[in-house]
Amino acid sequence: MSKELIRLHDLCMAFDDELVLDHINLYINDSEFLTLLGPSGCGKTTTLRIIGGFTTPTGGDVTFDGVRINDVPPHKRQINTVFQKYALFPHLDVFENVAFGLRIAKIPAPEIEQRVMEMLEVVSLKGFERRRVDQLSGGQQQRVAIARALVNRPKVLLLDEPLGALDLRLRKDMQIELKRIQQQMGITFIYVTHDQEEALTMSDTVVVMDKGRIQQIGTPEDIYNEPKNAFVADFIGESNILNGTMVRDGVVRMYRREFPCVDGGFAPNEPVDVVIRPEDIDIVPVEQGQLVGTVTNVTFKGMQYDIIVDLGGFKWLIQTTDHSPVGAQVGVKIDPDGFHIMKKSEYSGLFGDYSSYSEEYEELADVSALEEEESGDEE
Amino acid sequence: MKNKLSRFAVPYEVWMALFVVAPIVIMVFYAFSSAEGGFTLSNFVKMGDYTEVFLRSFELALIATAICLLIGYPVSYFMSREGASFRRTAMVLIMLPMWMNFLLRTYSWITILDNNGLLNQLFGKIGLIALYNNLTGSELTYFPMMNTQGAVVLGMVYNYLPFMILPIYSVIIKLDHSLLEAARDLGANSATVFRKVILPLSLPGVLSGITMVFVPSVSTFAISQMLGGGTELLLGDLIERQFLGGAYNPQLGAAISLVMMVIVVVCMVVMNRFGEGEEQAVML
Numbered sequence: 001m002s003k004e005l006i007r008l009h010d011l012c013m014a015f016d017d018e019l020v021l022d023h024i025n026l027y028i029n030d031s032e033f034l035t036l037l038g039p040s041g042c043g044k045t046t047t048l049r050i051i052g053g054f055t056t057p058t059g060g061d062v063t064f065d066g067v068r069i070n071d072v073p074p075h076k077r078q079i080n081t082v083f084q085k086y087a088l089f090p091h092l093d094v095f096e097n098v099a100f101g102l103r104i105a106k107i108p109a110p111e112i113e114q115r116v117m118e119m120l121e122v123v124s125l126k127g128f129e130r131r132r133v134d135q136l137s138g139g140q141q142q143r144v145a146i147a148r149a150l151v152n153r154p155k156v157l158l159l160d161e162p163l164g165a166l167d168l169r170l171r172k173d174m175q176i177e178l179k180r181i182q183q184q185m186g187i188t189f190i191y192v193t194h195d196q197e198e199a200l201t202m203s204d205t206v207v208v209m210d211k212g213r214i215q216q217i218g219t220p221e222d223i224y225n226e227p228k229n230a231f232v233a234d235f236i237g238e239s240n241i242l243n244g245t246m247v248r249d250g251v252v253r254m255y256r257r258e259f260p261c262v263d264g265g266f267a268p269n270e271p272v273d274v275v276i277r278p279e280d281i282d283i284v285p286v287e288q289g290q291l292v293g294t295v296t297n298v299t300f301k302g303m304q305y306d307i308i309v310d311l312g313g314f315k316w317l318i319q320t321t322d323h324s325p326v327g328a329q330v331g332v333k334i335d336p337d338g339f340h341i342m343k344k345s346e347y348s349g350l351f352g353d354y355s356s357y358s359e360e361y362e363e364l365a366d367v368s369a370l371e372e373e374e375s376g377d378e379e
Numbered sequence: 380m381k382n383k384l385s386r387f388a389v390p391y392e393v394w395m396a397l398f399v400v401a402p403i404v405i406m407v408f409y410a411f412s413s414a415e416g417g418f419t420l421s422n423f424v425k426m427g428d429y430t431e432v433f434l435r436s437f438e439l440a441l442i443a444t445a446i447c448l449l450i451g452y453p454v455s456y457f458m459s460r461e462g463a464s465f466r467r468t469a470m471v472l473i474m475l476p477m478w479m480n481f482l483l484r485t486y487s488w489i490t491i492l493d494n495n496g497l498l499n500q501l502f503g504k505i506g507l508i509a510l511y512n513n514l515t516g517s518e519l520t521y522f523p524m525m526n527t528q529g530a531v532v533l534g535m536v537y538n539y540l541p542f543m544i545l546p547i548y549s550v551i552i553k554l555d556h557s558l559l560e561a562a563r564d565l566g567a568n569s570a571t572v573f574r575k576v577i578l579p580l581s582l583p584g585v586l587s588g589i590t591m592v593f594v595p596s597v598s599t600f601a602i603s604q605m606l607g608g609g610t611e612l613l614l615g616d617l618i619e620r621q622f623l624g625g626a627y628n629p630q631l632g633a634a635i636s637l638v639m640m641v642i643v644v645v646c647m648v649v650m651n652r653f654g655e656g657e658e659q660a661v662m663l
Contacts, residue, residue, distance in 0.1 A: 054560055074563045087561035091579045100575070101565035152565065 003030045005065060005155065005188055006051060012059030013046050013212075020046050022212040023060070028190060030155075033182050035191045035199040038209035039235070044192045045160055047209075051190060052081045052158050065155075080149035081158040085165065086141045088133040094120070094144055095129035101152040119151040122181060139170045146181065156188045163198065175201050196236045200224065208232050229342055233275045234351035240281075240316045241351055244274040244341070252339055255291060255312055261339035273342040278319040280338035283307070289331015295324050308354055315354040409633035422634035429617060429635065436614040437642075439528060440596035443535035444543075447592045448585065450536070451543030455584075456577070458544075459551040466552075473541050485534055485605050492524040492533075492606070499524070526608030534602035535592075542591035550584030551577065586650060594643055614639055 006028040013021035021043045028034050036044035049055040050062060053074035062069050069077065080101070088097050095116055096103075102112045120126050123143035133141060142162060149157055159178075163171045179202045182189045193199055199206050200220040208215045208223060208231075216228040227233035230241050244254040249264030252274055266272060286292050293311035304319045309330060316332070324330055413419040458469050476484055491497045499521040502508050508519055524530055554577065562572045600615030609616070614635065621632025 052564060054563075073568075074560070075566045075568055079564075081561070081564045083557050083561055085555075085557060087555065087557035089558060089561075089576060089580075100562070104566045104571055104575075148561075148565065 004028070005030045005032075006190075007063045008047070008051075008060065009063065010060035011047070011050065011057050011062065013043070013050065013055065014058045020212050021050075021057070024212075024214060026207060026214065026217070028156075028188060031186050031188055032204050033179070033189045033191065033202055034205045034207065035193060035203040036207050036209060037193060037196060037199040037235075038215075039194055042209040043212040044194075044209050048081075048158050048160055048190060048192050051156070052079055053077050078155045079158060080152055080154040080156075081160065082142075082145045082149050082162045084160045084162070086145040086162075088141055088144055088148070090132075090134060092133070093129065094125065094131050094133060094136070097133060097144055098148045098151050100148060105152070115151055116147075119147040122150070122184065123147045123177075138166050139174065142166065142174065143177075146178075150181070150185060150187075154187065156190060157182075159189060159191045161193055162191075163193075163195075171198070178202060200236070208235060210235075226340065227275060227342065229345035230273050230275075230347040230349075230351045231345075233273075233340070233342065234347075238278050238317055238319070239351070240276045240278065240354070242274045242276070242314060243349070244272050246270045246272045246341060250336075252341060257290070259290065259334065259339060260336045261341060262337050263339065263341040266341065266343075271344055273344060273348050275340040275342060276316075276334055276338055277340075278306070278317045279304075280334060281316070281318045281320075282333045282335075283309075283318060283320050283322060283324055284331040284333045286329050286331045289333055291332045292329060293332060295326050295328045295330060298324065298326055317354045406633045406636055409630050410637045411634075412630055414628075414630060422631050423638070425631060426635060426638060432612050432614055432617050433639075435528075435611065436597050436639075439532055439535070439611075439613065440593055443532050443539065443596045444589055444593045446532065446536045447540050447543040448589065451540060451588060452547055452581075452585065455544050455548035455551055456573075458548055473544055476537075477541055481538065482601060482605075485538065485602055488530070488534060488537065488606060489525065492530055494521045494523065494525065496525075498522075525606065526610050528607070528611055530606040531603050531611055531613070534606040535596045535599065538602065539592040539595055542595075543588040546587040546591065547581060547584040550581045554580055589650065590647055593646070597643060598639065 004027050008024050008026045011021055011024040011026075012019070024043075024047060036047055038044045046055060050057050053069070053072060053076075056070060064077070064079075089100065092100070098116045098119055099112050102115060107115070117126070117129070120129065123146055125140060125143055125147065128136070128140065128144075133144060136144065142165075145162070146157075162178075163174050166174060175198060178189070178191075182202075191199075191202065200223075203220055205217065206220055206223045207217050210231050216223055216232045218226075223232065224236050227236060227239070230239075233239040233241055242254050244252045246263075246266040246269070247253050247258060248268055249266075250261060251258050252261045252263075252272070253259070254274055291311050293309040293316070295307055296310050296315065297306075297308035299306040301319075304321050305323055307318045307320060307324055309316045309318055309332065311332065318332070410422055411418055411420070413421065454473075458466055461469070489496070493499070499508075502522060503520075508522065511517070511522075512519055558576055558580070559572055562576045567575060598615050598618075600613060600619045603609075603611055603613040603616055607613070618632045618635050618639075620626045621628045621635070
């Protein structure tokens, strides 16, 4: 199960002097669902293309089953790819698209027939064999692309943002479907996405990348609960990230107050980044709060309210099921295991303050600002 | 659902009526009338005398089209694989002759192919003619190239080659690169990628290239007159003679034109069917 299959060793890639991958070291186990997660331009697709053989790295090695494969062309690798826009052959029907690789491998016709039909069954496209690919919906095209890759029984399947073009509902269904197919076939999936939820839902291992470097490798739980730096904390889920000082093991100081926490292993009085997840914060009456602040914005999100609270000039995002009106004074309480302490990094101070809202918050803030104007509310 | 902009189509409709529909109507009218003006089918009966011309025209046009395809497809394919600056330069070179007058550039071939033209002078200088004479025991002072079917085909290929290259090139250059990557990913080497993906997907360009070369080739008269010296009578020449030449007989000319048009249309329909059949054959 956990046999190492692919290893990237000091992988570097430069396009015209621009370093796209900066010494990537990574190993990928057999039968693993590994996700490369990061914002656009972080190098995740380039990494995938190098594994697929479409791009030759400018430095470092790729090994497959212990053999160096840097210069092996794509058609000689036991790796198949599901492309971002499916890249189905428009002049062939569903059956012939799926059979493409088998025909090239000169598999006997009865076996092709059997394997293609089997695979169409796996991706729930039985009865669509003779459809033209442009008559299929996005989700169906997606599944043809997956079948076309898997029918060749590759050791590794590469998927480049395969769900990007689908709507939300279909995307959720396909996430489950993909995970099921991966477990059923027992092969390695390397999945590229910028969608953190997708990564957390499906992966055994998540590799968070930014600026051509790996920021953190771990299980979805590790990545979410123990982010290594402010970038990871911000990219995976929502996070309030504050400056703090680690007084001693188990005690962190911020807002000139000491809070009990569960982390340790820092130098005495070392400056640190403190991550507090919005769902780990309780809103309590003012007199019970560890800190007191003012509600500046409330957004109804269905399952919870997103509440922005101004705590000494730093705006916190708090997710709670209890409504608090804008302008109210509230107390804030955090349990010791709600604090995640991180070493300072190049990303410190760049993320985690909700006074500069992310895009969706900006939109909502604009709307509420308009409403305030309309109701004649004065500041 | 009447389009608001439809009134802007009026000038176009008038143009089509005047310059496309009206001439065809007049042609059909002439084809079925005698010199005195009554209805007759004799124009079509007379046409049996010209079977040879029909066959020769279609034969030469087919040869020219085939040569254009054999040259044009590889040119388009390799052009599309080069860098942007090479492609621009190549495109200009292909288009350049078309900016010159058609008659002028055809005339220039006479200077090249003539009995004491550029090519024969070159062959004489490098001893090719002498060598040929030694080998075959003949006593040529030049290679006769003008006024042959070969010269006519050469003229057609030279004039219409860009019409083959451009549609094929524009189809190939627009091919989604990820399709080629997908094919490679599925185990295809370069030759297989070409055979199983690039070639079938570029067929529409090939079909329109064939149409655009074949139709003007089959009806040309200037090329055969200039390079064929009038010895290789083609349909175009035959028709021209009925209207402008000594054999003045516009009714017969119209009938020949009509028959030629019908044959060409039938050819095109069959070919396009064949093109669609490719897709349908896959569907079945």
